[in-house]
Amino acid sequence: MNPPAVEELIESELEDADATVTYARDEHDDDHLAATVVSPAFDGLPLVQQHQLVYDALDDHMTTDIHALELSTYTPEEYDEVDA
Numbered sequence: 759m760n761p762p763a764v765e766e767l768i769e770s771e772l773e774d775a776d777a778t779v780t781y782a783r784d785e786h787d788d789d790h791l792a793a794t795v796v797s798p799a800f801d802g803l804p805l806v807q808q809h810q811l812v813y814d815a816l817d818d819h820m821t822t823d824i825h826a827l828e829l830s831t832y833t834p835e836e837y838d839e840v841d842a
Contacts, residue, residue, distance in 0.1 A: 759823040764791060764816070771815030773799040782828050789825035796837045805831070 759767075761779035768777040775797040782792040793812070800808040808831040813820055820827070832840060 759791075759819055760788070761791065764793065764819075764824070767819070768793065768795055768812060768815050772797045772811060775799070782826065789823070790828075791824055791826070792828040792830075794830045794832070796832045796834055798834060800831050801833045 764779045765777040769775045775795055777793055777795045779791055779793045782790040795812055809829050812829060
């Protein structure tokens with residue numbers, strides 16, 4: 759899957775999500791991706807559960823199309839602090 763397709767899938771499955779997906783290494787290693795996902799759905803959840811929400815959104819693609827995913831998740835408030 760290419761980064762825009764992964765972004766669209768995450769954003770369609772998670773409440774008010776904003777996903778930014780890139781190739782983790784380079785475009786020739788297209789099954790290793792890096793994603794930053796910002797969503798209010800993560801509010802109050804531990805990191806493991808936040809990541810599980812993203813994996814659930816990607817469903818079978820995590821076992822068929824994506825070999826590895828470097829994942830960073832934030833609530834909008836957390837992201838505002840990191841981005842400042």
